[in-house]
Amino acid sequence: MAQYLGNIVTPLRTTTTxxxxxxxxxxxxxxxxxxxxxxxxxxxxxxxxxxFSFTSSGGAIDAPSIGLIRGPSTGRSISDKAxxxxxxxxxxxxxxxxxxxxxxxxxxxxQALGDKGSLFAGxxxxxxxxxxxxxxxxxxxxxx
Amino acid sequence: MDLLIPPYSSPRPPLPTTSHPSxxxxxxxxxxxxxxAFAQAHAGGTIFLFDLRTNAFLKYxxxxxxxxxxxxxxxxxxxxxxxxxxxxxxxxxxxxxxVAASTSTKPLNRTAVSSYASLIPPQLPSFSLLGxxxxxxxxxxxxxxxxxxxxRSGTWIYxxxxxxxxxxxxxxxxxxxxxxxxxxxxxxxxxxxxxELYTLVRAGTLTFSLPTVxxxxxxxxxxxxxxxxxxxxxxxxxxxxxxxxxxxVQCQPVIPPSTAPTVNSTNAQWPNI
Numbered sequence: 001m002a003q004y005l006g007n008i009v010t011p012l013r014t015t016t017t018x019x020x021x022x023x024x025x026x027x028x029x030x031x032x033x034x035x036x037x038x039x040x041x042x043x044x045x046x047x048x049x050x051x052f053s054f055t056s057s058g059g060a061i062d063a064p065s066i067g068l069i070r071g072p073s074t075g076r077s078i079s080d081k082a083x084x085x086x087x088x089x090x091x092x093x094x095x096x097x098x099x100x101x102x103x104x105x106x107x108x109x110x111q112a113l114g115d116k117g118s119l120f121a122g123x124x125x126x127x128x129x130x131x132x133x134x135x136x137x138x139x140x141x142x143x144x
Numbered sequence: 145m146d147l148l149i150p151p152y153s154s155p156r157p158p159l160p161t162t163s164h165p166s167x168x169x170x171x172x173x174x175x176x177x178x179x180x181a182f183a184q185a186h187a188g189g190t191i192f193l194f195d196l197r198t199n200a201f202l203k204y205x206x207x208x209x210x211x212x213x214x215x216x217x218x219x220x221x222x223x224x225x226x227x228x229x230x231x232x233x234x235x236x237x238x239x240x241x242x243v244a245a246s247t248s249t250k251p252l253n254r255t256a257v258s259s260y261a262s263l264i265p266p267q268l269p270s271f272s273l274l275g276x277x278x279x280x281x282x283x284x285x286x287x288x289x290x291x292x293x294x295x296r297s298g299t300w301i302y303x304x305x306x307x308x309x310x311x312x313x314x315x316x317x318x319x320x321x322x323x324x325x326x327x328x329x330x331x332x333x334x335x336x337x338x339x340e341l342y343t344l345v346r347a348g349t350l351t352f353s354l355p356t357v358x359x360x361x362x363x364x365x366x367x368x369x370x371x372x373x374x375x376x377x378x379x380x381x382x383x384x385x386x387x388x389x390x391x392x393v394q395c396q397p398v399i400p401p402s403t404a405p406t407v408n409s410t411n412a413q414w415p416n417i
Contacts, residue, residue: 001341002358005377005390012386027381029368030388036373041388056377061390107173109180109196119196121173121180129165132182132194 006061008052010041015048015068021100023048023068033108033118038137039063040120042103047071049103049122071101071124072133101126109134172217172225175284179241181225183214191217191227193239195246202246204256206237216280220287224304226261228277232270234261234292236304261290261302263309273297278334279319289350291329293317299331299340301350312352313340318365325375326395331355332366337382339366343395361389 010027014020023046030041032054039052049069055062101124109119120135169185178196183189188210193202208214212229219225225237238257260266264273275296283289291312292300299313299320312331317340319332329352331340340355360366364383371378372390381388 001356001394002339002378003392003394004361005392008379008388008390010386010388024386026384026386027368027388030370030379030381032370032372032379034373036377039379039388054372056372056374056390059392104168104185105171105182107171109173109178110176119178121171123168123171123182125167125185127165130168130182130185132168132171132180 003059005056005059008039008054008061008063010043010050021048022046023050029103029106031106031108031120033120033137034110035118038118038120040069040106040122042106042122047100047102049106069120069122069135071099071103071126072131073098099124099126099128099131101131104130169214170217172219174219174223174241175221177241179219181217181219183208183217183227185213187211187213187230189214191225193225193241195241195243197243198246200246202239202241204237204239206256206258208235209233215277218280218282218290220282220290220304221284222287224282224287225256226280226282226290228280228292230276232274232277232294232296234263234277234280234290234302235259236261236290259307261292261304261309262307263292263297263300263302263311275316278317281320281322283322283350284324285322285346291320291322291331293320293331295334301352303349312342313355315340318367319369319380321369321371321378323371323375323378323393324373326393328375328393328395330369330371330378330393332360332369332380334365335363337361337363337366339369339378339380339391341393358391358393 010024012025014022026044028042028044032039039054041050051067052063053066103122104125105123109121118137122133124131167185169183171182180194183191191206193204212231216228223239223241227235236259275294279293281291288305290302295316298315299317301310301312316334317331318334321330327344329342337360339358342355343353345351362382362385366380367383369380376393378391
């Protein structure tokens, strides 16, 4: 009844920007959007979430990593770069204006962005309490 | 009494009541509306509802019992919100999620129609028999049946229309997921790394096949499962193991209903308890 298709590997890595924030390793939560094209994964001991572009056809799995989502902004000194439009799944984790919080749960919001996008919601616990942060995914923004 | 009570599901120590800042435990996303529910992590915490249509909180004040910590939170497409707690309780709120409900300024603490999912008779101690609630999932097609996994008494199916329940599996379980398109239910057993797969038949009520048990590839608990939109690819991850694995599940012909449990055959399950 069940056939094993494969494994999306999540080795432990660090970002190449200053500070070298770790991500990868053991997943704690993950969620697929309604089109099953975007997979977001949180990890133990990492404040970053990883975004994969997920496709499955004919028993073949493909899931390249396409970006990282950081924790919610602290609201302090957000640069123009951080405020501007960024490619899908790319949070400004090289800035200092975000919390090294841990993600406690996640999912995609129904109908928030119509048919062409998905709105990700993550619950975070940081030093100043819990926050819910949203990240918009516009599938036209990226081609993998 | 043959209820499986493994040593690892002994009661947790009392939870300290935290003051400030308030931390989050779970969030739930409505499957069809842009509404987010999220809950405070401490025992007796509050569940908040945020409406992205109006960028405003819905004026409900959903407070858990003082000794209960939220373990699972899930919406149905027909505006039921189910909350599973550390004390073995499942509270179901029937909500008005209209735009008018979130923009109304009148009732500050709007009351939701809440009820408890009665898995065992109320005079019996729920935690001793059921253990903690670990996960909840509504049947996405009918939004009527709620699958409930527990640390002591296995997995239950609760009919929200008739308020009846069926104990589907006796094994302590950690996660449950109805397929969105196929008539399949996946249940992750605790500590074994095994996944039970049930084929179900919809003929007035739900009828379940005997389970097919699939190995996840590791002995550790499957902590999270989600079906892809095809309803056949099941993604899951195991406790303390890297990576996310995918299995492809095909429906099998269901055994005759006369030999399978149905959600109306609750009494047939009680001798086991």
